[in-house]
Amino acid sequence: MLRKYHIVAIPIRIVVNTFGDHNPNGRIYVLKENEQKAKDLVKKNPFTPVDLIEPLTIRANEGDTVEILFENQLNFAAGMHFQEIDYNVLTSDGADAGFNPDTTVNPGEKIVYTLYATREGTCFFTDLGNVSSTEEGSSVQGLFGALLVQKRGSSWTDPITGRPLNSGLYADIHHPFLPSFREYAWFFNDEMEIKDLTGNNPLNPMTNQEAESFHGVNLRYEPATNRKRLIDEGVVCPDCDGEEVHHDSWVFGDPATPILRGYKGDPAIIRLIHAGVKETHVFHYHVHTWLSDPSNTQSEIVDAQSISPQSHYDVQPLYGLGSLQGAIGDAIIHCHLYPHFAAGMWGINRVFDTLQDGSQCYPNGEPIAALQPLPDRPEPPRPTLERPGFPNFIPGKVGLKAPRPPLGIVGGRDMTEMERNAAIPNARPGAVFVDPCMEDPAVVEFNVSAIEMPLVYNKQGWHDPKGRLYVFDEELDDVLSGKKEPEPLVFHVPAATCIRLNLTNRLPHVLDGDAFQLVTRAYEVGFHIHFVKFDVLVTDGANVGWNYDTSALPGETIQYEWYADTELKAFFLHDHLFANAHQQHGVFGAGVIQPRFSQFFDSRTGEEVDHGTQVTVSHPLIPDYRDLTLYVHDFALLFNKDGCPIQPPEYPGSDDDPGVFGVNYKCEPLQFRLGKDCDPAYSFSSYVHGDPVTPILRAYEGDSIRIRLLQGAHEESHSFNVHGLKWSQERKDLNSDTKAQQHIGISESFTFEMEVPYSGDYLWAFETEEDVWLGTWGLIRAYDELVDDLIVLPDRACLPPRSKPLPTKTGKPPIRANPQASLPPYAFPGTPVRKYDVVAFQTPIIYNSYGDHDPFGIVFALAEDVEDILSGKKNPEPLVLRGNVGDLVEVSLTSMLKKELFPYPDGIHPYPPVKEQAFYPPSLRISLHTNLLDYDVKTSSGETAGYNLDQTVGPGEVITYRWYVDQQYGTCAMWDMADLRNHRSFGTFGAFIAESRFTSYHDPYSLQPVKTGTNVVLKHPTLPDTREFVMIMHDGVRLEDKNGQLIIDPKDGVIPEVEELEVDTYDYGSRGFNYRTERLINRYRELPEMSKLFSSELFGDPATPIFEAYPGEPVTIRLTNPAERRRAHTFHLHGHAWKFDSKDLDSMVQSFVGHLVAGQTENLRLLGGAGSTYHFPGDYLYRSGNVRWDIELGMWGIFRVHDKLKPHLPRLED
């Protein structure tokens, strides 16, 4: 079927809330049929949101051809680029890429794009005519939308009227033989220009400084600051403070942000789309859970999901709206990054239990719009006076804070008559309107208090004088007296358990002020939980919409009830009332739902326990294991031993990345681990410095372990890496990819299940540069013989008694490891050996033809290439080694580093910066670490960690690592571990590619066998010849221009030039692919036309790799990001798609890789080969999805699919 849409890009004022905040320079896509109406409405309503001014959402069915007539009414050339859909790149790319014809159009012009909707799902679109990250740009100012492709045969109607719908964020989708469902499009966007009612930049009434930048949903936002003003002015709720009622509809009415409406049990899909330009957000949806990959039933269940710019996911709540328990009420949906949440990035999913025909009103008199029941579901009961349905049975008062829940507060009130009518028959504290605990399950009860006490983070005296945390009541005295070290609260329960938790608020009424924060009357606290089943009205631990305020006042105890219906991961819990004010002080914890019938033991004593960050779990049927919980947290507001604040913000109350980081309330900064030799190569060594104060997760060789990874606070991405171990990405799925790294954002939870094959110290680290610098690392220690304070897993044979003493700190570096003394765990004698001689040395790296270069580059190269590189004959590229499954790879590494070739003789590395700069001179030692491969961590992991021996080499020394290729991992990231601070941004990284057995590697141009390279042809006796492109996406690079001037990116690369730029430490540095960058500013200086900057006709090809193929040829992209900054990137390849999980045929299809950070490894097998399904030739951009600031800074290149045979490039054999 052919569908046609006429779409116009228009400049328009976007009013984003009822307070009159607006973007005077907004740009949106709108259907031609709505264009005039939208303009007229905006003219008539200059300070009120207009429904048509929203991200354009259109629909089609699988198999449709969609013809878009695009008309440009903006004052610059623009277009529409679509993701996840097939099109001819020469006619419908919406860009001027490479040698393709320009498919953007000038102002006043039109173009037709033809799209082939091959697959169901979200096809995000935006403009590539103007990728400026400033307010001059297009995407940043609102120019985006989505084509939602439905299953073949679907139709869609307006949820209010039931009539057919041509466009709109919300629709009811129907199908002849599939259930109807509610479809909600949810567009996050950030950093858009915003003015207040007066036309000035909005101010924060707490700090009197400029408010946080725009973070919104569907071009709306509802910041706390506006609502706070109404309290301060005495308009509403005079006894409130602000944050605790930010989401309270009783006080303020409903927000301007989306309210996704449905009836209990309705099937629904939220099309979650990140249309913003910069931040990686965490989407969290209360009450509900969903499969992280909706097409794979074995994928992880999540209730919070990180999402980075220009990526998207389907959120399909399991059991429909209200989840398994059928909860009614308001379930808030928000970005969990607290500054974003406070800035207004939230909305509500409102689940009704009575029919809404348009005749009802909310408690404040606002009419409730009609909501058509889904045609294949029973109609909900009509509201009556006795049973009016949610929210009208709740005894609140408009203008005041939401009422407290019935029954739940100890000593509190009973139900009113209306509440009793709405309640379940056996209403009880924490479960009044829905019964989460089905059929009389086992019950456990916990008593927990929220307290304030100082928390000491390390031996150097870094501390939080106002630490706030949850503590079990029975441990209160021990924790307060110092007998028990405080740690984040973690309790363990078996699946199918009903949990009753009594929370007592013992916090001071006031969170005192200091260099970080203003005095805040944080007088309420709650216990909001993730994953488990509960009654959202009375047990959310929050204050949302027309629900109750389910928190405890000072001295008060509130009772909650939850049900753990099945084995889950660790479930996150935290305060939701003053979270932005005090969660970063430690107000977070977790429950772990273990397999049913499990028992838990103290790993030291063997006593049965029900809580703790490290326990031993025993089960009658499945293997016993160690259970280890790690919490990373940022915005840790610490003071040093002298009482000086560490990294305070510019002014108290600023959310501009205050403080430092921790793991389980501890940190071990590298600056304190320099030693007498001042050599960073031994910073992780326990021989030199003793063990870190951060968690050491203890086990015996051969033990099964499960790591529960969570993030407790507050705004930033982190990258968890474990050296020497790995896990299945989808834990339940035998077809899953294997990983050794995980990106995490606040509130996410992951479980990594693995075995520790050998004894030794395994480094775990949040391994972006600034994180590890500030101390977010520790060890997994596996013993080979018995130790007194670690029980043996109950189902394992006893270990041999200790025959030698445990190692202790000596203050001296350990001796050199001998990798030849042992085989990797899974290798066997006689394994074929593949050898590489690698040299690490310093050499300038030319990053592009404009003269941007790194004069201090440090690279790894094969010994035979060193001379050519040093003589300038070869411009180096990151080292890529390969091996086949079954190979024992022996890599001999030699260091040729010279002290005089490092740029900073004073030992402080000023750019790109990190927080808490300190003396930390460069190491002349170097090493090679790879993730995923199999090796003995004591000899071949590449780092000198814990009580492992030295695995680095100094100048002139050689070490020969032994790595066994035990699986076809594809991409393995590779980097130096001797000095993460001084080496990695200069280029000490590469990749190892683990190929199938019997594969040979060939030069793509000569087809001669090669040993290394980023671009090869793989040949295999039984598999098709395949082109393999290795893309190493890296940031934090220190470049100089052709005149030797240091380039300070991002500022020096922003188009148009800006006077000032607010930049976080982790955004500094240049970036690109494979030691190359095509910074757009260089091209712009030659020709200042934004839409032309990707053109090879005008500028020649970019310096970044041009990967070439012929239509239909098999192509695999090996993508990794071994270095080094915390800002997560999105990768997107135009016109192509691949399976999210390359090993799993059930996996979802996508054209992007989200939240790329240090250590991540991806394998992208292009579906349909080069040119995708229809084998269209042309130039396809590969690039970052971050408009701010990756694309301007050169993170893009071209994948060229030739239509005709080229003399330099032989075709692959069929």
Added chain:
Amino acid sequence: MAHRSNNVNAAHDNALIDHFFLGIGHKVLVLSPSYPFVFIGEILGVADDIVEIFVETTHFPQLENRSWFIHIDNIEVFYIEREGAPKIPKLNDMC
């Protein structure tokens, strides 16, 4: 060839049916690829190629203490507890 193959399949199925038939009254553990994946209980009977088990324990307590009818083709792993042989572990909530 095809005929022989059928015989083997039939013999395999018959042997399984006989084995379960002889296990009537005994405790059994069954793993199945289908929801709810695990069953522990007493074999009550065998009708054609379907085994009836009074399930004391499965993955979800809400599905316990009732008879389940399981087709033998849907049994991937099983263990019938007999005298003198290892016992199926006792599984108790909140043990």
